[in-house]
Amino acid sequence: MWYNFPLRSRDEEKRKLRCQLDNLKRAHKAQKTARFQASKENRELKRQVKEQKEKIDKLEKEKKELKRQRDMYRTMIFKPNKKPKEKKTDKDTNQPTEEDFEIPHRDHSKRGRKKGHKGSGRYKPKEIDYTKRIHLTHCPVCHNKVSRSYKINRHIIEDIPSIEITKTEVTCYEIEEQWCGHCKKKVRAKPMGVIPNSRLGINLLIYVLIHKYGSRSNWSSIVFTLLHYFNVKVSEGALVNMMHRAREWLGQYYDRILNEIRKSPVKHADETQWRIDGMNYWLWGFFIEQAAYYVVEESRGKGVAEENLRYSHPEDVLVRDDYGAYKNLPMEQQSCWAHLLRTSKESASDPNASGEIKTLHNYLQKMFKELSADLTMPFNNKGRERLYNSYNAKIEGIIQAEYKYDDAKSVQTRITNQNTNLITALKHKNVPLTNNLAERCIRPFVIARKMSGGSRSWQGAKTQAVNMSIFQTIKMKEKPLIPTLKKYLLSGCQSN
Numbered sequence: 493m494w495y496n497f498p499l500r501s502r503d504e505e506k507r508k509l510r511c512q513l514d515n516l517k518r519a520h521k522a523q524k525t526a527r528f529q530a531s532k533e534n535r536e537l538k539r540q541v542k543e544q545k546e547k548i549d550k551l552e553k554e555k556k557e558l559k560r561q562r563d564m565y566r567t568m569i570f571k572p573n574k575k576p577k578e579k580k581t582d583k584d585t586n587q588p589t590e591e592d593f594e595i596p597h598r599d600h601s602k603r604g605r606k607k608g609h610k611g612s613g614r615y616k617p618k619e620i621d622y623t624k625r626i627h628l629t630h631c632p633v634c635h636n637k638v639s640r641s642y643k644i645n646r647h648i649i650e651d652i653p654s655i656e657i658t659k660t661e662v663t664c665y666e667i668e669e670q671w672c673g674h675c676k677k678k679v680r681a682k683p684m685g686v687i688p689n690s691r692l693g694i695n696l697l698i699y700v701l702i703h704k705y706g707s708r709s710n711w712s713s714i715v716f717t718l719l720h721y722f723n724v725k726v727s728e729g730a731l732v733n734m735m736h737r738a739r740e741w742l743g744q745y746y747d748r749i750l751n752e753i754r755k756s757p758v759k760h761a762d763e764t765q766w767r768i769d770g771m772n773y774w775l776w777g778f779f780i781e782q783a784a785y786y787v788v789e790e791s792r793g794k795g796v797a798e799e800n801l802r803y804s805h806p807e808d809v810l811v812r813d814d815y816g817a818y819k820n821l822p823m824e825q826q827s828c829w830a831h832l833l834r835t836s837k838e839s840a841s842d843p844n845a846s847g848e849i850k851t852l853h854n855y856l857q858k859m860f861k862e863l864s865a866d867l868t869m870p871f872n873n874k875g876r877e878r879l880y881n882s883y884n885a886k887i888e889g890i891i892q893a894e895y896k897y898d899d900a901k902s903v904q905t906r907i908t909n910q911n912t913n914l915i916t917a918l919k920h921k922n923v924p925l926t927n928n929l930a931e932r933c934i935r936p937f938v939i940a941r942k943m944s945g946g947s948r949s950w951q952g953a954k955t956q957a958v959n960m961s962i963f964q965t966i967k968m969k970e971k972p973l974i975p976t977l978k979k980y981l982l983s984g985c986q987s988n
Contacts, residue, residue: 560838617650660722661693685978687985690737696724697738698977700731705963706973708940732952739955741984746958749785749965754803756780758923760811761801761818762930763792764938767946768953775957776800777934784933784964786957788947797821809923811930814910824920827913828927829860832906839899846897852890852904859886863915864925871921880918887914933964 631638665683672679687694696718703709703717711728718724753759759780766775766788774792778785778800789796794817801810801821809824813831833856839845840853866879891908895901907914917923937960947953966976 556842560841563841616648620648660696660724663693682986685982687737687981690734692724692726692730692734694978694981697734697981698974700734701738701959701963701977702973704735705936705960708936708943710944735955735959736951737985738981739958741981742958742962744984744987745980746785746961749783749961750778750800752783753778753780753785754801756783756808757805758809758811758920759801759804760927760930760933761797762813762927762934763815763817764934764941766937766941766953768950769948773953775934775937777930777937779930779933781929782965782969784961784968786937786961786964788950788953788957793817794820809916809920811924811927813927814906824916825913826916826923826925827910828925829863829914830926830928830931832903832910832914833857833860835906836903839903842899846899848895848897848900849903852895852900855890856903859883860925863918867917867925876918880915883915883918884912887911933968936960936964 625644627640628638630636665686667680667683670679670681671677682688685694687697699718700714703714704711709717711731714731715726715728718726759778761776761778763774763776766773768788774789774796776787776789776796785800787796787800797817798821801823804810804821804823806822807824809826810818810821811826811828812818813828818825833853836849836853836856840850863883869875887907890904891911893904895904917925937956940956947956962977962980966973
């Protein structure tokens with residue numbers, strides 16, 4: 493019993509039991525309250541732990557992404573100084589070790605263009621404007637007189653005119669108002685090579701076009717250069733209006749570029765972000781070997797590609813990345829291998845990458861090299877058909893493989909979505925395996941976006957697209973830049 497003394501009566505025993513019961517109830521209630529409080533604190537701690545874990549996971553992902561970007565930029569600047577590791581096997585099992593799956597570093601190789609590419613060195617000028625004979629009358633050592641000589645050393649200097657003497661040419665055209673007795677109207681002659689209704693000349697307009705779209709200079713830099721080099725005082729707004737007028741004059745050639753791309757049997761496409769007055773829009777680019785067409789649109793949807801590539805022949809080939817907007821276009825398509833290999837390399841280079849993705853990346857690299865070599869062989873329908881079936885079987889093998897790890901499954905899904913679009917080049921002549929042409933052509937706009945932030949209006953964006961299309965196409969066709977621009981602008985302003 494809980495008591496150690498005798499009870500005097502039954503009532504006293506009941507009282508004692510009731511007191512004990514009350515004490516137990518109070519203790520139970522206190523324990524229940526403490527338990528409830530502890531449970532509440534436990535839930536709160538679990539929630540905080542979950543939030544901290546999510547935050548840690550997010551930071552780990554950001555760290556992983558920053559490390560990937562750092563390594564990517566580092567490889568762009570510096571070449572790796574490690575040699576590929578030799579393949580090793582386990583002596584007991586004779587099986588490949590973990591080192592077999594490491595991504596090999598590139599060997600040291602000579603920088604610059606490879607053997608066989610056209611050189612880009614400076615050649616001596618074909619024409620010499622002035623020849624100056626330089627000689628001494630006295631020796632610079634002993635100061636005695638020296639005689640003339642027939643032996644000479646040539647030193648050719650190519651320079652621009654002196655800034656101090658460079659000035660603008662101001663021309664006043666006195667245009668006569670004449671009377672036509674036959675038409676009974678006043679008529680006036682039009683000066684040749686002059687922009688109508690403008691106080692600035694065609695050469696200045698071409699100069700601004702070259703600096704804006706070739707050198708990617710900003711408006712303030714162009715204004716500064718015109719003032720201090722040529723003593724031409726002009727505002728930024730006046731230059732912008734000149735570019736808008738140039739867009740109107742070049743419009744007919746802009747439309748011709750699009751028609752040329754539509755008729756081409758092989759074409760490329762790519763898109764990138766473009767900002768207008770701080771809002772996000774999209775710059776689309778459509779390219780062939782000798783033409784570039786840019787257009788800024790609000791949407792990144794498939795309708796833009798359908799509109800710009802309509803009237804294309806069903807047997808034409810579109811080289812593109814794996815963006816879904818191009819998927820259902822009514823033409824043959826070649827997916828870019830560079831994008832696929834870049835994705836697999838990033839996954840395989842991850843410190844936590846699985847052996848499956850490393851093996852898959854090496855297999856894709858080998859397949860790409862073999863496919864590139866096969867495309868250099870002379871085109872033969874039967875031979876290409878056999879190769880197509882062979883590579884199709886390899887791709888089907890990757891698609892049907894049962895991978896266990898997510899990194900390998902992700903690349904497998906990408907290959908599944910592209911499927912035979914990866915080997916379309918085998919069925920056609922002169923179709924590349926990568927979309928490098930589009931990447932190179934759209935790069936000037938990417939650089940311009942980083943430097944300027946985009947356009948300030950729709951008019952500015954449209955002007956940028958039209959004028960840049962003309963500028964890039966002239967360069968790709970290897971036409972003389974200044975004479976061709978002058979021809980286009982004068983013919984455009986005279987027809988409007």
